[in-house]
Amino acid sequence: MTDATTPSSVPAMTPLSGKGSLLVQDARTRKRNAAEKRFKAYGVVAISIGMLMLIILVFNIISRGTGAFQQTFVTLEVPLLAEKLDKKGNRDPNDLRKVSTFGYAPLLRTAFEDKIAQNGIETELSPKAMAGILSAGAPAQLRDFVLADPSMIGTTQQFEFLASSRVDGYLKGRVSRDSIANDKNISAEQLDFVDKLIEGGSIEKRFNLAFIIGADSSDARPEAAGMGVSMIGSFFMMLVVLALALPIGVAASIYLEEFAPKNWLTDIIEVNISNLAAVPSIVFGILGLAVFINYMHLPTSAPLVGGLVLTLMTLPTIIISTRASLKAVPPSIRDAALGVGASKMQSVFHHVLPLAAPGILTGTIIGLAQALGETAPLLLIGMVGFIASNPPDSIASGLLDPNSAMPAQIYEWAKRADPAFYERAWGGIIILLVFLITMNTIAVILRRRFERRW
Amino acid sequence: MALSLTGYVVLAVLVLTIAAFFAAKSKAKSTANGDVRLLHSLPNYYGYNAAMFTAVPALGIMLIWLLAQPMMIENSVFKLIPERIVEEGSSRGLVMSDVRRVAEGLDIAVAQGAITDTEADNIRSEARDIRALLGEVGVALGSDVEPEVLFAAQEYRTLSSVGAFWMAVVVLGVAFIGAAVSIVVSKADFRARNTVERGALALLILAASLAIMTTVGIVLSMLFESINFFRLHSWTDFFFGGSWAPNFRGDSDLSILPLLWGTLYISVIALLVAVPIGLFAAIYLSEYAGPKVRSAAKPLLEILAGIPTIVYGLFALLTVGPALVSIFGRGDQGLLGVEWMSGATAVLTAGLVMGIMLIPFVSSLSDDIINAVPQAMRDGSFGLGATQSETIRQVVLPAALPGIVGAVLLAASRAIGETMIVVLGAGAIAKFSLNPLEAMTTITTRIVSQLTGDTDFASPETLVAFALGLTLFVLTLGLNVLALYIVRKYREQYE
Numbered sequence: 004m005t006d007a008t009t010p011s012s013v014p015a016m017t018p019l020s021g022k023g024s025l026l027v028q029d030a031r032t033r034k035r036n037a038a039e040k041r042f043k044a045y046g047v048v049a050i051s052i053g054m055l056m057l058i059i060l061v062f063n064i065i066s067r068g069t070g071a072f073q074q075t076f077v078t079l080e081v082p083l084l085a086e087k088l089d090k091k092g093n094r095d096p097n098d099l100r101k102v103s104t105f106g107y108a109p110l111l112r113t114a115f116e117d118k119i120a121q122n123g124i125e126t127e128l129s130p131k132a133m134a135g136i137l138s139a140g141a142p143a144q145l146r147d148f149v150l151a152d153p154s155m156i157g158t159t160q161q162f163e164f165l166a167s168s169r170v171d172g173y174l175k176g177r178v179s180r181d182s183i184a185n186d187k188n189i190s191a192e193q194l195d196f197v198d199k200l201i202e203g204g205s206i207e208k209r210f211n212l213a214f215i216i217g218a219d220s221s222d223a224r225p226e227a228a229g230m231g232v233s234m235i236g237s238f239f240m241m242l243v244v245l246a247l248a249l250p251i252g253v254a255a256s257i258y259l260e261e262f263a264p265k266n267w268l269t270d271i272i273e274v275n276i277s278n279l280a281a282v283p284s285i286v287f288g289i290l291g292l293a294v295f296i297n298y299m300h301l302p303t304s305a306p307l308v309g310g311l312v313l314t315l316m317t318l319p320t321i322i323i324s325t326r327a328s329l330k331a332v333p334p335s336i337r338d339a340a341l342g343v344g345a346s347k348m349q350s351v352f353h354h355v356l357p358l359a360a361p362g363i364l365t366g367t368i369i370g371l372a373q374a375l376g377e378t379a380p381l382l383l384i385g386m387v388g389f390i391a392s393n394p395p396d397s398i399a400s401g402l403l404d405p406n407s408a409m410p411a412q413i414y415e416w417a418k419r420a421d422p423a424f425y426e427r428a429w430g431g432i433i434i435l436l437v438f439l440i441t442m443n444t445i446a447v448i449l450r451r452r453f454e455r456r457w
Numbered sequence: 458m459a460l461s462l463t464g465y466v467v468l469a470v471l472v473l474t475i476a477a478f479f480a481a482k483s484k485a486k487s488t489a490n491g492d493v494r495l496l497h498s499l500p501n502y503y504g505y506n507a508a509m510f511t512a513v514p515a516l517g518i519m520l521i522w523l524l525a526q527p528m529m530i531e532n533s534v535f536k537l538i539p540e541r542i543v544e545e546g547s548s549r550g551l552v553m554s555d556v557r558r559v560a561e562g563l564d565i566a567v568a569q570g571a572i573t574d575t576e577a578d579n580i581r582s583e584a585r586d587i588r589a590l591l592g593e594v595g596v597a598l599g600s601d602v603e604p605e606v607l608f609a610a611q612e613y614r615t616l617s618s619v620g621a622f623w624m625a626v627v628v629l630g631v632a633f634i635g636a637a638v639s640i641v642v643s644k645a646d647f648r649a650r651n652t653v654e655r656g657a658l659a660l661l662i663l664a665a666s667l668a669i670m671t672t673v674g675i676v677l678s679m680l681f682e683s684i685n686f687f688r689l690h691s692w693t694d695f696f697f698g699g700s701w702a703p704n705f706r707g708d709s710d711l712s713i714l715p716l717l718w719g720t721l722y723i724s725v726i727a728l729l730v731a732v733p734i735g736l737f738a739a740i741y742l743s744e745y746a747g748p749k750v751r752s753a754a755k756p757l758l759e760i761l762a763g764i765p766t767i768v769y770g771l772f773a774l775l776t777v778g779p780a781l782v783s784i785f786g787r788g789d790q791g792l793l794g795v796e797w798m799s800g801a802t803a804v805l806t807a808g809l810v811m812g813i814m815l816i817p818f819v820s821s822l823s824d825d826i827i828n829a830v831p832q833a834m835r836d837g838s839f840g841l842g843a844t845q846s847e848t849i850r851q852v853v854l855p856a857a858l859p860g861i862v863g864a865v866l867l868a869a870s871r872a873i874g875e876t877m878i879v880v881l882g883a884g885a886i887a888k889f890s891l892n893p894l895e896a897m898t899t900i901t902t903r904i905v906s907q908l909t910g911d912t913d914f915a916s917p918e919t920l921v922a923f924a925l926g927l928t929l930f931v932l933t934l935g936l937n938v939l940a941l942y943i944v945r946k947y948r949e950q951y952e
Contacts, residue, residue: 038844039844039845042849046742048737251667263665278938285876286929286930289923379766379876383909435767
C-alpha cells in the first residue's frame with residue numbers, strides 16, 4: 004500500500020463517461036434507491052398489517068360483544084289467580100310449593116290475552132304461541148315471586164320478563180324473517196306480534212346487569228346467561244395464585260439472585276425456570292389432572308385446583324421479572340448495608356427487597372393478568388361442561404365447590420350450538436379484556452410512579 | 458369432620474407460635490436483666506427463632522401426614538374388598554371412589570343428625586337401605602351399596618378419624634416441644650439471628666427448588682401414565698401407525714403421525730404469516746423508525762401478545778373462518794364461486810390467526826437481537842457507501858441471523874403447543890392432506906378431547922393423551938433448549 008503515498012504513479016481517475024454528474028443519478032443509483040424505498044415500505048406494510056389486525060380484532064370484539072350488555076324485556080301485568088296457585092285458599096307455603104312452574108304458565112297466557120284485549124291488537128296467535136316470545140324461565144320467575152310473598156296471590160302485578168333469545172335477536176338484528184324459515188322456536192306471526200307490542204311500548208331493549216353479575220344458564224335459555232359466577236371463580240383462582248406464587252416466586256428469586264453459589268445445581272434450576280416459562284400451558288393442565296386430581300383427590304372443577312395449576316404456570320414469569328428488578332438494585336446499596344454491620348440476610352430483606360418492590364409488584368400483576376386469561380389447563384381439570392349456577396356462599400365453598408372461570412365460560416359459550424351464545428361469548432371477552440386492561444394499566448402506572456433509575 | 462379438626466390444629470399451632478414468639482423474646486430480655494445491649498441478637502430474633510421452631514416442623518409434619526394418610530388408609534382398606542367386587546366394579550380406583558363416597562355420605566349424615574356416630578359405625582346394608590339414607594342427606598349413589606363396600610367405608614371412616622386424632626396429637630406435641638426448647642435456649646448469649654437466618658435460607662432454597670419439582674412432576678406424571686398406555690397399546694402403532702380413530706369400545710387406532718402432521722402444517726402456516734411480518738416490523742422499528750413512532754408502535758404491537766388465546770380462538774371460529782368460507786366456499790354465492798371450503802374450521806383458519814398471535818412474539822425477539830448488533834458494523838458499512846437497506850440485508854441480518862433463527866424456533870415451539878386457537882379453529886378430523894382449506898386436528902386438540910368429559914383412566918383412549926402430552930413436552934422442550942442455546946451463543950459473540 005506504499006504506492007498510495009505517490010498518487011502520480013496511479014492512473015488518474017477518469018469519470019465513468021462524459022455524462023456522469025452528481026446531480027443526475029445514473030441507472031444503478033436509481034435502482035439502489037428504489038430498492039431502499041421498497042425495503043422501507045415492506046417495514047411500513049408489516050407494521051400496518053399488525054396494526055390493522057389489532058384494529059379488526061378490537062372492532063370485531065366491540066361490535067359483536069356490546070349486544071350482550073343489552074337485553075330485550077317484555078312488560079306484562081300478570082293476574083296472580085288464586086284458583087290456579089292456591090286451590091285450598093289457605094296460603095300454606097308448603098302447598099304453594101307444590102305448584103310447579105307448569106302451573107304458572109297459564110297465568111302468562113291469560114296475561115297476554117288481557118294485553119291484546121287492552122291494546123286492541125289483532126292476532127291469530129294462540130295464547131300459548133304468544134307466551135312463546137318469553138324466556139323459558141318466565142314461569143319460574145313468577146313462581147319465585149309468589150313463594151317469596153304469598154300475600155300477593157289474588158292481585159295483579161306488573162312484571163318484566165326476559166324475552167326469548169329469538170325475540171331478543173330480532174330486536175338486535177340477528178334474527179330476521181328470512182333466517183327463521185326453518186326455525187321451530189319462533190314463527191313470522193310471532194314476530195308480527197312482537198312488532199305490535201313494540202309499538203305499544205311493552206317490549207323494549209335496555210341495559211342488562213344480569214349479564215355481568217348473573218349465573219350461566221342451560222342451553223335452552225341463552226337470554227338468561229351471565230358471567231357473574233364464573234367471575235367469582237376466576238377471583239378465587241387469582242386469590243390462590245397471588246397467595247402462593249408471589250411469596251414462593253419472590254423467595255426463589257431472592258435465593259437465586261442473592262445467595263445462590265455458582266454451581267451445577269443452581270445452573271440446573273436456572274435453565275429449568277427459563278424452560279418452564281416456555282412449556283405449553285396445556286402440559287400444566289395435564290400435570291394438574293394427574294397430580295392434584297388423580298393423585299391427591301382434590302375436587303374436580305374446584306377453583307383451588309385451577310389456582311394451583313395457574314400458580315405453577317405463573318411462577319416462572321414472576322421469578323424472571325423479580326430477578327430482573329432485584330438485579331436493577333445497585334450493589335452499592337448492599338455494600339453500604341453490609342458496611343454498617345448488617346448481615347447478608349438483613350441487607351437483602353431490609354434494603355434490597357423494599358427497593359425492588361415496585362418492580363416485583365408490576366411483574367406479579369402482569370403474571371396474574373396472564374393467568375386470568377389462560378384457558379387450556381382449565382379445560383383439563385374440568386372447569387367447563389357444566390352450568391355454574393350458584394354463587395359460592397363462603398370462602399371454603401368458593402375454593403372447593405365446582406365453578407367455572409371467565410375464559411372457560413367463554414369457551415363453553417363458544418361451543419354451544421345456538422348463535423345467541425356467540426354474542427354472550429364476545430360480551431364475555433369484553434368483560435375479560437376490561438379486567439386485563441385494568442390490571443396492565445395499574446402495572447404501567449406503578450412502574451411509572453415508583454420505578455427508580457439508578 | 459377431618460377438615461375442621463385440621464383447621465383447629467392449624468389454629469392451635471398458630472396461637473402457640475405467637476405465644477412462643479413473645480415468651481422467647483421476654484425470656485431473652487430477662488436473662489439480660491432488661492439490658493438489650495447484652496443480647497447477642499436483637500430481641501425480635503429470639504422471638505422469630507421460637508416461632509420458627511414451633512410452626513415449621515409442626516406444619517411440615519402435618520402436610521406430610523395429610524398427603525400420606527389417605528394412601529396408607531386406602532392400602533389397608535383395599536385389602537378388605539374381595540376380588541369379586543373389584544371385578545364387577547372394573548377397577549380398584551372406581552371401587553375406592555365408591556368407598557370414599559359412602560364414607561363421606563356417612564360423615565354428612567352424622568353431621569346432619571340423620572344417624573348417630575355409633576350407628577354409622579355399626580349399620581349393615583342388610584338391615585337398612587344405605588342408598589336411600591344417603592340420598593336423604595344429599596349424597597346420590599349410582600348403585601346399591603354392597604355390604605363389603607359399606608364395611609370398607611366404615612373401616613375407612615374409623616381409620617380416618619383415628620389418623621386425624623393421632624395427627625392432631627403428634628403435630629401439637631411437636632409444636633409444644635419446639636416452643637419449649639426454643640424458649641429454654643433463649644438466653645442472652647444464644648446466637649438467635651444466625652439460626653433464624655439459616656432457617657430463612659432453607660426456606661428460600663425450598664422455594665427455588667419448587668421449579669425443579671414442577672418439572673419432575675410434569676415428567677413423572679406423564680411418564681407413568683404413558684407407560685400404562687404403552688402396556689395397553691403397542692408403541693409401534695403410536696409412533697408409526699397411519700391413522701387416528703379412537704373407539705371407546707376398544708381396538709382403536711391411536712397413531713400420533715396424523716396429529717403431528719396437522720400440528721406441523723398449522724404451525725408452518727402460522728410461521729409463514731408471523732415471520733415475514735414480524736421480522737420486517739422489527740427491522741423497521743429498530744433501523745428506520747424515529748423514537749416517537751417506535752414508542753407508539755411497539756407497545757401497540759405487543760398488545761397482540763397480551764390478548765388471551767381464547768379471544769383468538771373465538772376470532773378464528775366466528776370471524777376468520779366464516780370470512781374464508783365466503784371467499785373459498787359456498788359454491789356460486791362465494792366470492793370466487795368455488796366450493797373448496799365447507800366449514801369455518803380449517804388449517805388455514807387456525808394458521809392465519811395463530812400467525813397474527815405470533816407477530817409480536819417474533820418482532821420483539823428479533824428487535825432485541827437486531828439492536829444487539831454493534832453500531833460499528835453499521836457505521837463501517839455506511840462508510841463504504843452502502844445504503845441503509847443494503848447495510849441491513851448484507852451486514853445486520855447476517856450478523857443477527859443465529860439470533861433470529863432462535864426467535865423463529867421459539868415461535869415454532871409456541872405454535873406447536875398452542876391449544877385454544879386450534880381447539881376452536883382447526884377442526885377434529887385426523888388425516889394426512891395437503892389442502893389447507895380442510896379441517897385437520899392437532900396434538901393439543903386431541904389431548905383436550907381425550908381428557909375432558911367422562912374419562913376412564915384405565916382405557917388406552919384416555920391414557921393416550923398422556924403419551925401425546927409427553928411427546929408435545931419433549932418436542933417443545935427440544936425446540937426451546939436449541940433456541941436458547943443459539944441465542945445465548947449469539948449474544949456471547951458480541952459481548
